[in-house]
Amino acid sequence: MKGIQLAGSLLLLTGILLLLTLNHKVSSVMAIVLIIAGVLCIIVYNLVIRKETNLLCRIGLHKYNHVGWDEEIKSRSIYRCERCQKEKKVMRAI
Numbered sequence: 025m026k027g028i029q030l031a032g033s034l035l036l037l038t039g040i041l042l043l044l045t046l047n048h049k050v051s052s053v054m055a056i057v058l059i060i061a062g063v064l065c066i067i068v069y070n071l072v073i074r075k076e077t078n079l080l081c082r083i084g085l086h087k088y089n090h091v092g093w094d095e096e097i098k099s100r101s102i103y104r105c106e107r108c109q110k111e112k113k114v115m116r117a118i
């Protein structure tokens with residue numbers, strides 16, 4: 025499965041480079057096709073590999089809610105995704 029992720033990243037990168045370096049009409053259409061193909065590969069990879077139950081969570085679109093503060097470091101707040109319960113800790117700038 026790792027191959028799909030790599031192929032996706034390469035397609036995406038190639039597409040972006042094409043878009044940036046060439047402004048010929050045909051090339052930009054090709055570049056956009058490459059970018060879409062790359063994004064699709066990465067999404068498919070994430071859908072297969074990740075274990076989150078929600079489809080949006082699997083492609084990384086979590087819905088975080090602030091649930092409390094970290095006990096060790098007081099300026100660190102804890103967020104939890106309301107769909108898959110995944111937690112993340114974020115340092116607050118003072």
Ligand SMILES: [Zn+2]
Pocket residue numbers: 076078081085086087105106107108109110
């Ligand atoms: Zn989630």
